[in-house]
Amino acid sequence: xxxxxxxxxxxxxxxxxxxxxxxxxxxxxxxxxxxxxxxxxxxxxxxxxxxxxxxxxxxxxxxxxxxxxxxxxxxxxxxxxxxxxxxxxxxxxxxxxxxxxxxxxxxxxxxxxxxxxxxxxxxxxxxxxxxxxxxxxxxxxxxxxxxxxxxxxxxxxxxxxxxxxxxxxxxxxxxxxxxxxxxxxxxxxxxxxxxxxxxxxxxxxxxxxxxxxxxxxxxxxxxxxxxxxxxxxxxxxxxxxxxxxxxxxxxxxxxxxxxxxxxxxxxxxxxxxxxxxxxxxxxxxxxxxxxxxxxxxxxxxxxxxxxxxxxxxxxxxxxxxxxxxxxxxxxxxxxxxxxxxxxxxxxxxxxxxxxxxxxxxxxxxxxxxxxxxxxxxxxxxxxxxxxxxxxxxxxxxxxxxxxxxxxxxxxxxxxxxxxxxxxxxxxxx
Numbered sequence: 001x002x003x004x005x006x007x008x009x010x011x012x013x014x015x016x017x018x019x020x021x022x023x024x025x026x027x028x029x030x031x032x033x034x035x036x037x038x039x040x041x042x043x044x045x046x047x048x049x050x051x052x053x054x055x056x057x058x059x060x061x062x063x064x065x066x067x068x069x070x071x072x073x074x075x076x077x078x079x080x081x082x083x084x085x086x087x088x089x090x091x092x093x094x095x096x097x098x099x100x101x102x103x104x105x106x107x108x109x110x111x112x113x114x115x116x117x118x119x120x121x122x123x124x125x126x127x128x129x130x131x132x133x134x135x136x137x138x139x140x141x142x143x144x145x146x147x148x149x150x151x152x153x154x155x156x157x158x159x160x161x162x163x164x165x166x167x168x169x170x171x172x173x174x175x176x177x178x179x180x181x182x183x184x185x186x187x188x189x190x191x192x193x194x195x196x197x198x199x200x201x202x203x204x205x206x207x208x209x210x211x212x213x214x215x216x217x218x219x220x221x222x223x224x225x226x227x228x229x230x231x232x233x234x235x236x237x238x239x240x241x242x243x244x245x246x247x248x249x250x251x252x253x254x255x256x257x258x259x260x261x262x263x264x265x266x267x268x269x270x271x272x273x274x275x276x277x278x279x280x281x282x283x284x285x286x287x288x289x290x291x292x293x294x295x296x297x298x299x300x301x302x303x304x305x306x307x308x309x310x311x312x313x314x315x316x317x318x319x320x321x322x323x324x325x326x327x328x329x330x331x332x333x334x335x336x337x338x339x340x341x342x343x344x345x346x347x348x349x350x351x352x353x354x355x356x357x358x359x360x361x362x363x364x365x366x367x368x369x370x371x372x373x374x375x376x377x378x379x380x381x382x383x384x385x386x387x388x389x390x391x392x393x394x395x396x397x398x399x400x401x402x403x404x405x406x407x408x409x410x411x412x413x414x415x416x417x418x419x420x421x422x423x424x425x426x427x428x429x
Contacts, residue, residue: 158187
């Protein structure tokens, strides 16, 4: 079902050998720059024209009326509402634990440095439309921002022709459930530009833009980065599974299919030293695909950028998954917790047979906005700290300043910055 890559013999450039979807942000930037400029210069009318062009609908009132938010929540399936409430409660517990308050260090007698965590003033949160609706992404973006203490939150999501030019009702309902009243029917690169530049009479500019999206959303983030902060340039979703012969083949097959149904560009990697396990997963996939709703999407992902990877042993498998640095990594082996503790590069790690990635998408309490494309080697997922700035507050007494004056004089002289030395000396004269 998936192609096999045998890494058991010989050295290999692992990153080069392992598949991943092509995701050319550089090329997309050239398409996106004029869109961002149009929003910056054209305001509301440009947003409407771009919605007609890309979404096939004029949203009319670009900002979603409060009544539509209330109506969406009223009509929401009670089971879905209960699930969103539980997801938000669990996420809030996990993200609240990330707050640590001010930390003061006495560097010397009379000299302190206090590190404060200060929330940004305003954030723009993007919720994609794409192939499906993502009310869970509302939870994952809004909760950490609220826990961080951000005072102003705005959400944008694409207008849908089938919903009268509004975003998907489940997205609107999730916004209402979490108390977000500022919601815009704007999608794609134009939504990122709206947040970054602001639109007079409609949407004030923000300090940070977060949220997943397609390559054009990622390219727009690159275009406005520096004017505003961003979370990441997210690419197609991905899963790696490190498994041995104790892993239930049916579970692994289900998890590969679950990730692949997101997107034809989804990447799925099953890494194992057990050929019989790969054979069993292959058979399970064939059976489960017969009943898979988004079969064409899944098969495209399997054929395009997915693989079974044979390794010498689990230590070698750990080396392989660390090199790939997956957005999601499942470890389903003997002593899974001990092996998972050795993982260095992954957006999120799911340990054991009863911790599937789909749990993390909704109700684990962890955040599902995670680094993709191998960027887990140097960055992490969305968290409370994404919305906080760490500010050092320095307070020294005259005696404490005097105690280091000679060192300031030495370093200022070495760097030929005499005024630095004078700024200390004048206080001690």
